[in-house]
Amino acid sequence: MDRITTLDEFIIDKQMDFKHATGELSGLLRDIGVAAKIVNREVNRAGLVNILGLDGATNTTGDDVQKLDMFANDKLVEYLKNSGECCAIGSEELEGFIPLPTKSGKLAKYVVVVDPLDGSSNIDVNVSVGTIFGIYRRVSDPEGDVELADFLQSGTELVAAGYVLYGTSTILMYTTGNGVNGFTLDPSLGEFCLSHPDIKMPKSGDFYSVNQGYYLQFDLDMRRFIDHCSDSKRKLRYIGSMVSDVHRTMFTGGIFMYPNTRKNPQGKLRIVYECNPMAMVVEQAGGKAINTNLDRILEQEVKELHQKSPIILGSCDNVEELISFVKKYR
Ligand code: AHM
Numbered sequence: 001m002d003r004i005t006t007l008d009e010f011i012i013d014k015q016m017d018f019k020h021a022t023g024e025l026s027g028l029l030r031d032i033g034v035a036a037k038i039v040n041r042e043v044n045r046a047g048l049v050n051i052l053g054l055d056g057a058t059n060t061t062g063d064d065v066q067k068l069d070m071f072a073n074d075k076l077v078e079y080l081k082n083s084g085e086c087c088a089i090g091s092e093e094l095e096g097f098i099p100l101p102t103k104s105g106k107l108a109k110y111v112v113v114v115d116p117l118d119g120s121s122n123i124d125v126n127v128s129v130g131t132i133f134g135i136y137r138r139v140s141d142p143e144g145d146v147e148l149a150d151f152l153q154s155g156t157e158l159v160a161a162g163y164v165l166y167g168t169s170t171i172l173m174y175t176t177g178n179g180v181n182g183f184t185l186d187p188s189l190g191e192f193c194l195s196h197p198d199i200k201m202p203k204s205g206d207f208y209s210v211n212q213g214y215y216l217q218f219d220l221d222m223r224r225f226i227d228h229c230s231d232s233k234r235k236l237r238y239i240g241s242m243v244s245d246v247h248r249t250m251f252t253g254g255i256f257m258y259p260n261t262r263k264n265p266q267g268k269l270r271i272v273y274e275c276n277p278m279a280m281v282v283e284q285a286g287g288k289a290i291n292t293n294l295d296r297i298l299e300q301e302v303k304e305l306h307q308k309s310p311i312i313l314g315s316c317d318n319v320e321e322l323i324s325f326v327k328k329y330r
Contacts, residue, residue: 007033007183007192024085031083036164039072043166060095072116086112088146099146111150113273119241128167130243134277135160155276155298175284201285204317205253207235209245217261221329255314267310275311282313289313
């Protein structure tokens with residue numbers, strides 16, 4: 001059997017490719033990996049402890065907050081606080097970002113954005129959920145306070161991004177802009193082990209993924225494209241958990257869409273901690289990610305921490321096909 005490469009070994013190995021690397025980004029990625037293992041443990045035993053269900057609160061965008069959402073949020077904050085490599089965190093579960101002063105007084109140069117538990121409405125029914133993360137280099141004065149501008153950078157400025165899928169197995173996928181690698185958690189070792197090196201998404205695929213229940217609320221071009229997918233006997237798959245739906249699309253090829261609807265004219269998914277990190281992963285695997293105006297997700301202007309965007313992502317050919325439909329019907 002080939003020797004196992006753990007996430008930590010892989011991160012350190014990759015760091016050596018960069019002559020001037022200080023190890024801060026590597027440290028941060030490793031800390032995210034540890035926090036993911038803790039969230040994984042709780043997600044796995046969620047049915048056994050009194051942690052399932054609503055927390056009784058709503059988050060900044062009006063969704064019900066599940067107890068496990070807050071648990072995942074708190075764990076990520078705790079780990080990033082102790083890591084000393086992150087000067088602030090922005091999260092779906094927090095109205096504003098939280099600055100994380102380091103114990104040593106050292107000024108960390110990265111900010112982290114997270115959706116601690118994406119797809120959390122699925123938790124109570126044992127369906128896969130995930131954690132999404134992105135890392136930006138701080139742009140404000142390093143001697144001063146962290147500013148909102150540090151979080152409102154466009155996705156092209158992401159230094160690293162990834163997600164963890166708590167599914168039939170737990171997998172962590174990340175990119176630092178040089179391809180995507182996937183690590184499956186080996187529960188017997190308690191380690192994420194390299195299982196999917198240098199992932200390349202199929203150039204096209206037979207699957208389409210969209211909440212078709214909103215069909216009548218979509219724009220005409222989107223409806224025509226969905227009709228076309230259905231007419232050409234493509235397979236519809238929709239879990240309702242972005243991480244799971246995108247992860248499947250990464251491997252089977254095809255297209256994932258959360259367009260604008262009449263109820264959500266800006267779509268539902270948030271640019272900073274959902275769309276941008278997932279778009280970076282997809283592009284790094286050879287796919288495409290755009291909004292319904294056909295603009296690249298990663299180049300969108302970001303004005304608010306919890307700003308939403310319609311999103312379409314997937315295999316190159318499928319996204320190109322959608323673009324030609326939109327051009328024809330708009
Ligand atoms: P959440 O972060 O509150 O869980 O919401 C995000 C989730 C995504 O994972 C998923 O793609 C989408 O909401 C599903 O929404 P819908 O039920 O409207 O199809």
